[in-house]
Amino acid sequence: MQVIQLLVTGLAVGSIYALVALGFVLVYTAVNVVNFAQGDFSMVAAFFMVSLVVTAHLPYALGFVISVILAGIAGYLFQLGIYQPVKNRPRNFLPVMIATVGGSIFLQHLFLILYGPVPLQLPSVFKQQTVDLGGVHVYPQYLLIIVVTAVMVALLNWFFERTKLGKQMQATAQDPTTARLMGINTARMNALTFAMSTALGGLAGILVAPVYMVTTTMGSLIGLKAFAASIVGGFSSVKGAIIGGLAIGIIETFGGTYISGAYRDAFAFIVLVLFLIFRPYGLFGEKVSQKV
């Protein structure tokens, strides 16, 4: 029975990583940079949620939607301040990455100033502690996380495959020059990609907040592990981000229980290093030769 409980926990934690990892992959495929502050938007949204629901007593669902949108807006502003200025510099990968590391420090400490160092509690939408699924007791919040993530992935798939905006974003990611010639506003598409990725991160943060506490550092470990997940998945693959996220969540949960609780946070990185040594292009990534 414990195995099933752990599996549910692992899938839920993995879903969180998968959502954040999706954000990494979207931005990377669109503009070829990595946003190291990606995880911090989970923290940002969770704090917004606490303010809106706990302090301002807004209905849970409304607070949820507003927080996710605010996380998206924060992501838009973030790319405006950090990505846009260095966008056209040759070999901008390193500067963008370092600037986003700076952005991550800034965000964390800005929220430390705004909300203080005491961890805050975001109640779950569910009243009861556990639900009984034929003898297996699981947290309902975990089930919610898994369901919302599944719905979100389906929605994203619909958005990218079926809507005009989604196709424009795909076109921009695949070939910006041609996309621009076709009359697509690529700068706007890229900004939208950033906003979407941080909104996804925000969604993850709100979902996971009732399980952990809301702290200013909650996003950094989530972000790092999600990043590890996206590399395990193949970095430019949406499918890979999801599978990688789930895999890391499950490995970490089982490892933390059966091998060592104290080293729980290390498993993601050990898996990562093993992948980098033996399969550096990940589960679904194609081995691409650098263009010469």
Next chain:
Amino acid sequence: MAKQILKFIPVVVLLAIIPFLLPGGRLGTYYLTLTILSVSYAIACLGLTVVLGYSGQVSLAQAAFYGLGSYTLAILTVKHHWPFWPSALLGIIIPTLFGLFLGAISLRLTTHYLALVTIGFQVIISLVLNNWGTVTGGADGISNIPRPSIGPLAFTNDRAYYWLMLVFLCLAVYVVHRLRHSRLGNALLALREDEIAASAAGINLFWAKVLAFSVSAALGGLGGVLYAAGAMYISPNIYIFDQSVLFFSMTLVGGQESIIGTMLGAGLLTFLPEWLRFLKDYYIAVYGLLVIIVVLFLPEGLWGLVQRGVRAALRLMKKPRPTQTAAVVETLMSRPASVKRPVATDQVLLEVKDLHKHFGGIKAVNGVSFTVRKGDVAVLIGPNGSGKTTVLNVLSGIYEPTAGEVWFNGQNISGLKPHVINRLGIARTFQNIRLFPELTALENVIVGHYPKGRVGLAGTLLSSPRGYLEERIARERAEETLHLLGFTRIHEKAKNLPYGQQRIVEIARAMVCQPQLLLLDEPAAGMNTEETKELSHLVYRLHELGFTILLIEHDMSFVSQVATQAYVMDFGSKIAEGSVEEVLHNPAVIKAYLGDDAEYDYA
């Protein structure tokens, strides 16, 4: 080199008299403690100067190496009662071994992967320091760490200990400075600027990265050792990810490529929170903003800004010298053409046998065979997308062949790494010019001479005469080569040169080692008629000098002037061979270039 070291003397003197400048009483003691802290930070940050500033690799694990140094010293001296100096030595060796490991796995990794691996390493080390209580003392840490002594000299009071630290700081500065101005330093810069070009110039990327990481880790360890003995108490909450970010910010804010800048950054960011007491709670947020601002507006850091200011001031004071206009055609170019060109011998230098290179379903090269004899100027021609550049990339080791073999001088070289192939005597240029943009023209060519050097890290740091000799030879050979090609703006950064001149520098970089075979990938691409004419002249002269050349070209007038042997490719296969005259009249070639209906155009 002595002259370059001189500029550090005022800095050292200034640092040495700091204890006398501090106020008395408790405030002075407190400031001295902070100064000691900042010196240990500066040493750790100098490690980042090597790994980030020189080799361009992101390492966010410097606090982990710092911690490994501290803990090695503390555990050995306090728990095992070892004497200080052997413990300190191990405190440098152990982080270095971890650095070797990180460098070794970083070979396959580009920037962001590597950054993540270093973060992962940092997180794991933090966890171990916190949780392995029996060895590390867990969250309580280790106290009563002794301070060192040498014979009767005990460095127990803070002032004496500070001066001892300065000795080590000078040592660290020397190591980093010496490295920068050596052959190995050039290799690191080349790696930072362009990995593929560096590899094709004969640099073993693997060892270069391992070198950068281990030197960096050693300095991190040294900083940690000195910190532990200075503070006499350590606990795991110092060696966390945030501290790594702080080291990173110090290096970046001061000036990642500059030694003085790095030390300035370390000092500044240690004291900044003291000066900004009113920002007590916000200062780390300010650091974050500072990092962003530096990246966006001051890529060379604060020290870069200072230097730019000084240079501008000097320029105002001096009268402008008239800029020298480069005589474009000189030396080699102005030599009269010899009546007889060297005739190709029968000795086969390069033999390509049924070469295939597929990318997924695309058969870019599909069974190509040809030979280049010693003394040939062979040319590979063909329409766009016919697979010529792919052939060259396989020959130079950038791609592995899917099938088939490449023999060079009687040795099968298929699948060897680019730097190995370079060392066997094949050098190349790239279609879309791959110079090291931030290096000067001369430095670019000096990097090309890298494979001829033998002196390693030990020799470099111990200032072996052999090392200096090699560096002088490389410099002289590079100057000669550039001079031979009539190139004069040797101290200009490559990125500031016009396209045609960049091409010349790239050819110089390839030929400086006297390769047995020179591969030129569309040297006339993007050049105007005049430049193309000069270039054909140049290739002609290179042939006279005895170079065997394989080139890829589109420009038929160029080809017909220089080539002794031509191979024509279309859709990944060879369709014709012979002299240029012959292949140009070959119906298959005409068809490939002009299509089936070509004859109607003549009718």
